Amino acid sequence: MATGRTHRPATRSRGIPEATVARLPLYLRALTALSERSVPTVSSEELAAAAGVNSAKLRKDFSYLGSYGTRGVGYDVEYLVYQISRELGLTQDWPVVIVGIGNLGAALANYGGFASRGFRVAALIDADAGMAGKPVAGIPVQHTDELEKIIQDDGVSIGVIATPAGAAQQVCDRLVAAGVTSILNFAPTVLNVPEGVDVRKVDLSIELQILAFHEQRKAGEEAAADTVVPPVAARKQPHSTDQGPDGDVPAVMQA
Amino acid sequence: MATGRTHRPATRSRGIPEATVARLPLYLRALTALSERSVPTVSSEELAAAAGVNSAKLRKDFSYLGSYGTRGVGYDVEYLVYQISRELGLTQDWPVVIVGIGNLGAALANYGGFASRGFRVAALIDADAGMAGKPVAGIPVQHTDELEKIIQDDGVSIGVIATPAGAAQQVCDRLVAAGVTSILNFAPTVLNVPEGVDVRKVDLSIELQILAFHEQRKAGEEAAADTVVPPVAARKQPHSTDQGPDGDVPAVMQA
DNA sequence: CCATCTTTGTGCACGCGTTCACAAAGACAT
């Protein structure tokens, strides 16, 4: 295998555009679905539709990985699944610790999408001593005191913070000090991390506020339009948003 | 920009760049914290640091809202809180329905960030008849059959989908048909919606995969560097990513 | 073996977003 790996255009120094990296998981999901239906090949047009993106964008994205398609035919599903998985680093096992086992932490622990890809929940950690030993998603919760030991013993490099905002920075510091270099933060706080550590932020409240902004704008435009265009027709076009023309929107930002 | 801004080039005279809109909630949070500490004014530099962004960016962002600062002094905290809140549409009440009350749905229902801003959980909806009436976060869960009635009675325009992937599209269709025009989707699926409906997607699995990609890259570069540069110095600069230079990365995309 | 048809891969242009750098504006002291 790895035949197409002949020329390695820019795999390392040049790097893949961040926007492309963010879409690879999307493609991978669509491809996995096709794979399960035993579809052998897929065209950029079809795959793009399934992933909700523009086909030209998809082709360009794939071009960064190399030339894995066959003109006149399309892409080999299985091969592409493998290539993207490898590119994303999913062919190896990533132990992950989740800190803060409240409602959200439990939800994350139970989330199937973890194990399905290369991720494995190495430990669930909570500051509440009363939770210690209690199993969540089949994994016993451990106390915060064990954090450093767990991370070092299991070689954990990815941590998920699902604590209240007040505890997030402190937990983050400990994770980083213990060796974690990638953090997924669900707490509504800006985390301060040293250079070399990646932080991605998922913020519920922010997402809703962005929706509210657009919702307000739609209401305003509709009202303005109603005073001019009474007919029912042409009522739902301000702003659009379906995936046809597609629109990626930065929503979660590095913090 | 965001959403498929197919036509209508400039989002009306009142066009605030999408990237700016996405940061406003960040500023608002930092400002709220300052407000609670009774800080009267704040400079762009200070506020930018608190929000984890570049100060020039922040000033430009605010310039889209108008000139709310005083040169030589900074910005009036209270005034800015109000202006941003108004711009985001948070001065009005937004009833929200959450569909799919599993672990995640429950976590969302309990999330304090909802009520704190202009959002109000109008209803919790689940397909499991056994859950009907059971209170979650003090709100009784209602059966899916009630969905349309609830949305219309309460004038709900924002819906949150926290169902399994398989049910998401169906739920989405019903929400839209009932009048919802903004959807926050937690299910790992590309939602198909008619024009005029906004969809924002939060995908756990995708976030982790992006982290894995960077993690892999860091490991690769480190290994490569070790074979060439033994010294300990200059070891943690591949990619960086802390908030100093700041790096926003599209992670959640419209679907 | 040639013609035709399909689909990829990409050069190019365009527009958005970020950042720099500085003039303008106001506060404050004298």
Place this chain on the structure above:
DNA sequence: ATGTCTTTGTGAACGCGTGCACAAAGATGG
């Protein structure tokens, strides 16, 4: 009032991401 000092607001340059449009590549059929 005048000068100095601070901080905003923004013009301009630059880089990245997107999408168009097309040539190249390969399949397919005669």
